[in-house]
Amino acid sequence: MPVRIVYESHATTTDNEAGIATGWLPGRLSPTGRRQAAELGDRRRGTGLDAVYTSDLARAVETARLAFAGAGSPVLRLRDVAAEWDGGQVLLIAHSANRWSLDCLLAGARLESVVADPPPWQPGTFYTLP
Structure with a gap:
């Protein structure tokens, strides 16, 4: 059965606000980003994930932690997600380039x-x- 993927970009970082591309550096959520992470949790909690x-x-791990009180595991390959969550719904929190890939x-x-x-x-x- 297909797996439904809900994709969310990490919340706003201090680098985002300064117009800096963080790249492979860890980055830190800004106060706005921490609020956005809490809103993400409110938006997705109880939706059957x-x-x-x-x-x-x-920055992605912090978004997940603030949204879901510590939830989140490193992303597996898509074929592994398909095998493990057959017919399920998973949330991926990552970066714009990952969304473009999807x-x-x-x-x-x-x-x-x-x-x-x-x-x-969005x-x-x-x-x-x-």
């Missing part, structure tokens, strides 16, 4: 188009993993 996975970078892999977007015209932020993007 079977698991929460995060990027291993600190747009290409699971929604048929062309990478050139996504990079040239990135999709706007509270949750839904994918189906066959």
Whole structure:
């Protein structure tokens, strides 16, 4: 059975607010980001999530921790998620580039188009993993 993926970007960091791309550095959530993480928890709690996975970078882990009181495990390969959560619903908390990858892999977007015209932020993007 397919797995439903709910994708959320990590909350706003101090680097985001300063216009700095954090890249592979851990980053720290700003006060706005901590509020956004709490809102994420409110928005997703009770929606039938079977698991929460995060990027291993600190800003994504902190988002998950604040949203779900410590929940979150490093992201597995998609095929592992499909095997473990067959028919389930998982939340992924990561970064914009990861969302672009899912747009290409699971929604048929062309990478050139996504990079040239990135999709706007939204509270949750839904994918189906066959």
